[in-house]
Amino acid sequence: MADNVAAPLGNASANTEMPDAHTKRARKNEKKKRLPMRNGIFLGIWIPITTIIAAIATIAFIGGNFASGALDAMQGGGTFSPVNGDNARNVDLNFYPKRYKNLDEAIEASGKVTQKIADEGMVLLKNDGALPMTSLGKVTLLGRGAADPLYGGTGSGHTDTSRAINIKQGLEKAGFTVNDTVYQQLDKFAKDHPAEKDGRIKISFGLNGGSTYHIGEMPVSNYTDAQKASFAQYNDAAIVVIGRTGGEGEDLITDMKKWDDNYTPGQHSLELNKDEKDQIALAKENFKKVIVIVNSSQPIEMGELQDDPQINAIVNSGTPGATGFLPLGQILAGQLNPSGHTVDTWARDFTKDPTFVNIGSHQYSNVDKVKGYFVNYEEGIYSGYRYYETAAAENFINYDDAVVYPFGYGLSYTNFEWSNPSYSVDSDKGTITASVTVTNTGNIAGKDVVELFYSAPYTRGGIEKSAVDLGEFAKTKMLEPGQSETVSATINIEDMASYDYRNAKAYVLEAGDYTLSLRTDSHHVKSGVDTFTYNVPTTITYSGENHRKSDKSEVTNRFDELNEAFESGKKTLMSRTDFAGTFPQAPDDADRTASEEIVKKLSNYATNVENSEYQKAEEQATGQKITAPTTGAKNDIQLSQLRGLSYDDPQWDKFLDQMTVNEMVDLIDDGAYATDAITRLGKPRTIDLDGPAGFSSFISSVHGSAFPTETLIASTWNRDLAADMGDALGEEALQLGVTGWYGPAVNIHRSPFAGRNFEYYSEDPTLSGKFAAQAVSAAMNRGVVVFLKHYALNDQEQNRQANGLDTWADEQTIREVYLKPFEIAAKESHATYKYQDSKGEIKTSEIGLNGIMSAYNRIGGTWAGGNYALQTSILRGEWGFQGSVITDFATMASPYMVPMQGVAGGSDIQLTWRIFEQFKDTNNPTAIYFLRKAAHNVMYSMANSNALNGYAYGAGTRWTPPVWRWIQWGATAVLTILVILLIVWMVLRVRRVSPIRKAWREEQKALKAAAKQK
DSSP states (O other), X not given: XXXXXXXXXXXXXXXXXXXXXXXXXXXXXXXXXXXXXXXXXXXXXXXXXXXXXHHHHHIIIIIHHHTHHHHHHHHOOOEEEXXXXXXXXXXXXXXXXXXXXXXXXXXXXXXXXXXXHHHHXXXXXXXXXXXXXXXXXXXXXXXXXXXXXXXXXXXXXXXXXXXXXXXXXXXXXXXXXXXXXXXXXXXXXXXXXXXXXXXXXXXXXXXXXXXXXXXXXXXXXGSOHHHHHGGGGGOSEEEEEEEEOOBTTSOXXXXXTTTOTTOOTTOOTTSOOHHHHHHHHHHHHHOSOEEEXXXXXXXXXXXXXXXXXXXXXXXXXXXXXXXXXXXXXXXXXTSSOOOOOOSSOEESOGGGSTTGGGSSOOBOSSOOSSOOBEEXXXXXXXXXXXXXXXXXHTTSSOHHHHEEEOTTOOBOSSOEEEEEEEEEEETTTTEEEEEEEEEEOSSSOBOOEEEEEEEOOOOTTSSOOOSOEEEEEEXXXXXXXXXXEEEEEEEEGGGGOEEETTTTSEEEEOSEEEEEEEESSSSOBOTTOXXXXXXXXXXXXXXXXXXXXXXXXXXXXXXXXXXXXXXXXXXXXXXXXXXXXXXXXXXXXXXXXXXXXXXXXXXXXXXXXXXXXXXXXXXXXXXXXXXXXXXXXXXXXXXXXXXXXXXXXXXXXXXXXXXXXXXXXXXXXXXXXXXXXXXXXXXXXXXXXEOTXXXXXXXXXXXXXXXXXXXXXXXXXXXXXXXXXXXXXXXXXXXXXXXXXXOOBOOOOOSTTOTTGGGBXXXXXXXXXXXXXXXXXXXXXXXXXXXXXXXXXXXXXXXXXXXXXEEEOOHHHIIIIISHHHHHHHHHOEEEEEEEOTTSOEEEEEEEOOEEEEOSSEETTEEGGGOHIIIIIIIIIISOOOSEEXXXXXXXXXXXXXXXXXXXXXXXXXSSOTTTOOOOSOSSHHHHHHXXXXXXXXXXXXXXXXXXXXXXXXXXXXXXXXXXXXXXXXXXXXXXXXXXXXXXXXXXXXXXXXHHHHHXXXXXXXXXXXXXXX
């Protein structure tokens, strides 16, 4: 044991040098472990981390603010409330009271309006006595559309139809018993082949195509023997549903070669295909009574069915919105009497229409750096019934061979006689009034439509004139059997003038006889009703100060560059003098070759408007040189103090002097689905929504009612129903907190293939304008800013946004056909609103049309939204429009819609967000002048709208931020604090570690020095 103990001691004694070396190494390793990381390495790690966190905080704050318009639109922009003073006490500031307790009640009321419109808008096209089916009975629905009906279109005109009444439900509620065995098969087929999976026509809203054009009808071979056997039990009638839809983004196609397995040469999308014809053949084989429902806002070639004696009745249901199929069942049952009339000409062969060769995709061949597509309106004024009636009058066509259903045509279950026609001329007012007594001579109560047309004197080779033009119209009240009503229609004599762009460069009422006739449609003067001849002894030229009474200033040529293209022979213009020799032709090489000037315009993305054509035009119009306006003044004026004042009141200048350039830009540039708030000036943020058939949104879940499409509304020929729709929509606006409405739309049904015809009223400008004026006025009376669209000549979807579809038309056609509905609405729309004046009294004032939406297309190379002649000279100068103009939706894919060009041309709000488009070159006097002018227009519209409902005179506005703002601010604050803490920590850590590291380095030097000495 002693040996065992002695050995370790001996070992310890023998290795006295070793523990010292081990100890040194251990101590050195221990120091290394305890020694802090070098500051350089530490900062190399934590500075990037802190920088990233700081960047996130910056993005959350600055980026959130930059994208605030888009985020507000998608997530909500908070609420704004008035900050009223003592003058609000004991005063009713609810300028626009709601009629219903909540949105659900308002939508229920809107549903009743929809039913009224569908009741009076559905058109009985054919009837051999098969309708009405007063005994009701058991019926079989055939055709895919029976189980998959169309309620509206797509794009901005889309609506929420998730709770809509379908055709089967409409029939059953009327008392019919529907064959469920067959219906289930149709329903299954529709669900197995939805439009979303290319099972039916689907118009793409995108810029890169994607539309599909399969008709999607179910082949009759899909019916089983058992399903066919069920026909016998439900054989009181076969009701075959044929449907067509349209949408924003592209047009219907003129050749179905790629889209129909049973394609026949020349087949297009508006004729019945084989599967549809097979459905109808199956109905004729198995049923004695066959009724066809045309579920479409587009005319379809119906000559074959009209001529077929086995087709007993045809009804155009249109696309009737959420509750519109309820009246369809009632109409078939005779519980309602159809009183709708067509708003378009239903031709027998659309390929023979003069517009047919000038729709679709036509591209300039010599435009390389940018896209360049065009469309020529070579038919001139002769589109729709103006062509068919005039061509027939000139014996160019056989009318009955060319037309199946005339414009303005519609049948009834009863008969009407017209008697005691009279015409009175009021020379002081410059009007002619036609009156006639309408008597229901049948056995069923019903309504009738009286259409007043005029025929102007035509000189061959002179100003183009249609054989007939719609001047006015009237619809009777509900007339019981034997009941009569005298209705009247008044036309302004000056409205019969034609525009002469060649010589007078003005509207001209040529000398001669003007024939006025009361008609049942564009082709048929009512039997036994005399016409009236109004003689103009000498030609009246409405030029200079002698302009028409309805105009505010001189009307003269604004589009000479377009006129010259047709006059020089570069483009053909169809003439009544020689329809055969001037009939429109498809574009040729000359058409596809753009002039040098057009090439320059197509590439003009200039942002600086100083010393530009815009400045020259404005200075010429105002007679004053443009100078920099005052900005940032401290005048202590709130927007509420401007409500009720005229557009030109001097107080507006004092208010606008307060605005900074940045505020103007923010107000104008961030205008998608809202207008920005400027709280310091009392301007609250407003919410704006699509669309023509009811409020809808692409970016949020907010929706209102699904009203019928505009085509069906116009088919009522009852303008009071347009007012009812506008009023109902105005109520929903108050319930939803909406101020701006992107609708209604009054472009023309130039071609039946145009994709958005469902959004527009008619092929006729007068009918369109009259209906729009009623809808607009009613909505404005509820405080809505109505952006009437798309101004102008936006009548084709194909290539509309591909650098702007370049549209070519002569000035007579532009003014008489395509601008006229906007002109009528601008001149005839009006509303009354309340406001509080400086003395605290509640007063009323009047406003006219308060909004317009400009268009994507170009006109003679110039973007419509930046076209000074269109947006300023005509709209504001000639028509006296005082309101705000918004562009169509602008994105990074539409750089030709240059914001500064838009503002200088007359578009006041950019329907976009800053993340897509930004203003440039805004700090020169010319730019600031135009920005201020645009701000004036926007502020004027908003001041006199429901945006200031509840605001007393002088009231400011208080903002309650939305949730996303609190999240943004909270996240920014947390991240900012974190960055500050990290910076402080890094500084303190560096200060603490620096001496330690320094001491260690000195120690290391000392150790090295000691080692050298040994």
